[in-house]
Amino acid sequence: MQKFMRTRREMADFLEKTMSHAYEALEEKQKLEADTSLLKTYMLEAHAPGHRNEDVLSVVASAFSHDILGQNAKGEVTKSDEEFFYNVEVRWASNSAEFYVDATDSRFWVLHTLSKARSVDQIYKRLLMSDSRLDSAWLPIQILDNVSHMGKFRGLGLDFDRSKISDVNFDEPDAPVESLKMQLWGNRARDVLKLLSDNKDGFPEATTLSKVRVKYHLNKAENEGAFSLDDVKWDGKITARGTSFDSHISLVTSVYKEYSDKVRKLEDVFSLRYGREHEGHFLPSMSGSPLNVTFSKPLPNLEKFLSSVFSGAEPFRLWGVPVQLAETFYRVNAVDMHVSHRIIFEISPEYMRVYLPDGSCGNTIARLYCNLQHGYDSRVSLKSGEGEPFF
Secondary structure: OOOOOHHHHHHHHHHHHHHHHHHHOOOOOOOOOOOOOOOOEEEEEOOOOOOOHHHHHHHHHOOOHHHOOOOOOEEEEOOOOOOOOOEEEEEEEEEEEEEEEEEOOOOEEEEEEEEOOHHHHHHHHHHHHHHEEEEEEEOOOHHHHHHHHOOEEEEEEEEEHHHHHOOOOOOOOOOOOOOOEEEEEOHHHHHHHHHHHHHOOOHHHOOOOEEEEEEEEEOOOHHHEEEEEEEEOOOEEEEEEEEEEEHHHHHHHHHHHHHHHHHHHHHHOEEEEEEEEEOOOEEEEEOOOOOOEOOOOOOOOOOHHHHHHHHHHOOOOEOOOOOOOOOOOOEEEEEEOOOOOEEEEEOOOOOOEOOOOOOOOOOHHHHHHHHHHHHHHOOOEEOOOOEEEEO
């Protein structure tokens, strides 16, 4: 049964005890006890119909309903004593999983859980796949690198899989790297990352940073006292142990702020807007600008690339029919399956130009960019029309 939390402070105290116990078990015995689980925190982007507590609660309740979880599962959402803070229990067969949902920011939520990773990862994935109002945060290599400087860099993970966009024959002698997965823990993580990513004779295009481990002290100036040891993944999942939940949530808040600021900037600065009101009159005008995605090498098979990216399937979640305008130039009026908004692309073998119509979600750009880094080329760039890197 779930331990019901009435306030965020009550939850923090409870989770801190479990974090400390897990850290001690790992330090002393190098394994967790059977009934002990690491804290998992998920950064989730949501689109509620409004900003009131009832508006957000309706989305939470819908996300954990039969329609999303399946008929064999039952989700129960309970309000706490504080607004935008909810207890969730999911039950199926003889199993259960619990979440604490903090929607202080009605768009950028945080979900905490101590339940088994395999179960909660499956539930979380089902939410994302089945509810178009929800999507995970997408942390590009550049944000993960920034996170590695927020504390003591203690480890990394690399994850690259080119087979998701199969536009080459991997059996050819000069074929690019098909996939690369690697984990390394220790104080030499930054040295190893630099060696792999800067080595021109190696495979820098496949050295895609997917996870960083940092030891984060609440008192950053002193680098001592209360701390958390956090594994921050590119899909917005953060796994933690240590002596302080406040330290953990401080890191989560810093990471999420950097990400949400970027998403809102995409919408505020780059969204295309036509016309404006002035003293009751409509004035013709245009604001916003396209974003440019540039590949480190020309696409070898543009048609196969387009069919993979715009199929509507995971991980890009973009659907559209490419229209050929020239021999090696296409336009795609695509639909983002996350929020069903329109987004326009112009693609050549060297670059992809992206137009974000007013009202579309900036999270779409982050998802596209991240998945190109992880599924095509870690050196792909995202820049403004003036050539300034966005991330």
